[in-house]
Amino acid sequence: MALRAVDDAAPEPGFLQIARQLRQEIRSGAYPPGSKLPSETELTRTFGVARMTVRGGIAELRSEGLVVSEQGRGVFVRARPPVRRLAADRFARRHRDAGRAAFLAEADQVGSTPAVDEVVVDTAGAPDRVASLLGVEGDVLRRSRRYLLDGQPVETAVSYIPLDLAQGTKIADLDTGPGGIYARLEELGHELAHFTEEVGARMPTPAERERLQLTAGVPVITLLRTAYDTAGRAVEVCDTVKSAQSYVLEYLVDAT
Amino acid sequence: MALRAVDDAAPEPGFLQIARQLRQEIRSGAYPPGSKLPSETELTRTFGVARMTVRGGIAELRSEGLVVSEQGRGVFVRARPPVRRLAADRFARRHRDAGRAAFLAEADQVGSTPAVDEVVVDTAGAPDRVASLLGVEGDVLRRSRRYLLDGQPVETAVSYIPLDLAQGTKIADLDTGPGGIYARLEELGHELAHFTEEVGARMPTPAERERLQLTAGVPVITLLRTAYDTAGRAVEVCDTVKSAQSYVLEYLVDAT
DNA sequence: GAGTGGTCTAGACCACCCC
């Protein structure tokens, strides 16, 4: 099933015919992940159209996340990177007791080198949704950071913590110490009982695309997590943005 | 802050300058949701570039999900449709006992008119991941359908059920009866204990874009749910694809 | 019919990568 010239008489626009044919070739394995598509000049001859039309077809595949273009090199079938599975028990106490924050513990399991950078700690007004979840008005402590695996950014996170809990503790320091925020909260007497998580997905903003080094056609998963202590108080809200390419989230749901 | 002509000397390409300026105007509220952007011809004059360059900028915003183009009408700022929040307790027994399948029960709550169409029931080999979750080899019962709210498709789902459970029961009928598959499974003695859900996100395939009537720049949320009975057996796997625009998923996670 | 976006052409020059 080789590539055929575009049919001008067909109702389907030429650039979509090109996208469809290339997509089929990719799916069939004719162009395996990581391989290079024919050059635009070559496709121009193959399909019998102008270069801008070929580029239209490639843009279509790029927006589907199927290929990535690299200037001066070519257009390549996207090689799916390894996916991080976030296990349903990732916040179990036994992990916290081991003295490692969730992200670092998971990285160890997979054998990747974790890193955290762009840490910023300040106080600011909480976004509406966060203020509502925390049940506070006015300023809260804000901890912003970026997580990397083997040098590749995979996630950004912003934690919001009520000032009366955080002020004067290590939670307000750049380095929160072993076990992270949750370990410190428990030391302060706020034993954690449960979390709620709100999961969504959307296309990244240009700023997020930059910060997570996302290529075209890759959405982000948004996750808003609220931590509750045994008294039923919301003690932290964490707003994270993850590359959808890098993550699958697992949850356990009770049927009773 | 009005729109300014493209700066040829700037390092940023013209079409990105155009996208950035329009994005800022949209964010600032100058073009509220649902409003119409200036026509391409008008933007050509404003920015002092060829029409294809203006179209490049608009394509950028479209891929971000910020605007939608409508032939013969104009380019419009996307109006965010109402989001369905899937509550953490959506599979609690009290809902099942009420005799309504999960989707219909939720629609009632929101006051929308639910519908199900494109129902197909057959037997087929299970995909690898599904076979592994069900612990079966060979064919399973496959139930495929599409869910709509107020006439708009919002989700597709494919359920896989081991043949020894489904054959000769209403589960293999087009209409599974009140309470759906889960109610039938419990009547058969498979009391449900818990579910696992695997959540991801990606750009839709062209077929999915068509079936869910998705516009450009809207990703899909994928959800693979496995139902376990009290004996610990996986009795159903449900593979769903949802428009990310329409959903937020809520989960409750234990901290202990 | 006027205005809109959708598609397409045939060129041009540039930035980047690799040899």
Place this chain on the structure above:
DNA sequence: GGGTGGTCTAGACCACTCT
């Protein structure tokens, strides 16, 4: 230096919407 994709032009014709 030769090949690649990135950007851009100045036109053209078409399909669609609205009045």
